[in-house]
Amino acid sequence: MTAVDFVPFVERLAKLSAETIMPFFRTTFAMEDKSGGGVFDPVTEADRAAESAMRRLIGEVFPNHGVIGEEFGAYAANSEYVWVLDPIDGTKSFISGLPLWGTLIGLLHKGAPCYGMMNQPFTREKFYGDGRAAHWEGRGADGVPATRRLLVRPCASIDRATLMTTSPKLIPEALRPRYEFLEAKTRLTRYGGDCYAYCMLAAGHVDLVVEAGLNAYDIVALIPIIEGAGGVITNWEGGDPSKGGAIVAAGDKRAHEQALAALRESA
Known part of the structure; x- marks a missing residue:
């Protein structure tokens, strides 16, 4: 099957x-x-x-x-x-x-x-x-049922990125300075959203979602959605995100690479 x-x-x-x-x-x-x-x-x-x-x-x-x-x-x-x-x-x-x-x-x-x-x-x-x-x-706006393809949007540089996280307080203290270093490099940050943030990334409204302390059940369902929309999702080390942990998702691979570099630089 x-x-x-x-x-x-x-x-x-x-x-x-x-x-x-x-x-x-x-x-x-x-x-x-x-x-x-x-x-x-x-x-x-x-x-x-x-x-x-x-x-x-x-x-x-x-x-x-x-x-x-x-x-x-x-x-x-x-x-x-x-x-x-x-x-x-x-x-x-x-x-x-x-x-x-x-x-x-x-x-x-x-x-x-x-x-x-x-x-x-x-x-x-x-x-x-x-x-x-x-x-x-x-x-749709007219109330009629609708279906559309999800596609991420381009974002060549994180200084033009909209970043979302549910709350910085949910990021373990040991990792929080790394997150804050990355957040300071972005143009706009919005808090809240949980799974909705990842779906907004897949829909092309958000450029980065960065979180930590996740479990597999928080992220497994979202991985095929983000990748299917053309996005990239890994852990903070660039590895498999399916077990949870510290996660970074991006609509553009260039923004993803820059986000990983910022997280490494501040480690």
């Missing part, structure tokens, strides 16, 4: 998770802090319910597939196919009533990301890709 063969099933997962999550959004619901006394890390009933529903469907349809999820950990993670799930990426926005969150559904084949979707059921948008092409699906 190829990634294309799984597209209808990814759509089923997106629909199921949306139906589970949306009754909670902008309502009163139970929430816990799973940080153990560190940086506030909320988890809600919606997170757990959506991941449970998706894992259950995967088990029914593809019992030989593995699953890695934010809320319930890893199952059969060495399988040929492994689903990587983050039911609500951007939980802090979710609990604040802001629509800058999304459900991340990624698929690994032999350890490599082969398909990913970010589904935002409140705005009725989907961003998806297979590493070769990426698309946005939503509604």
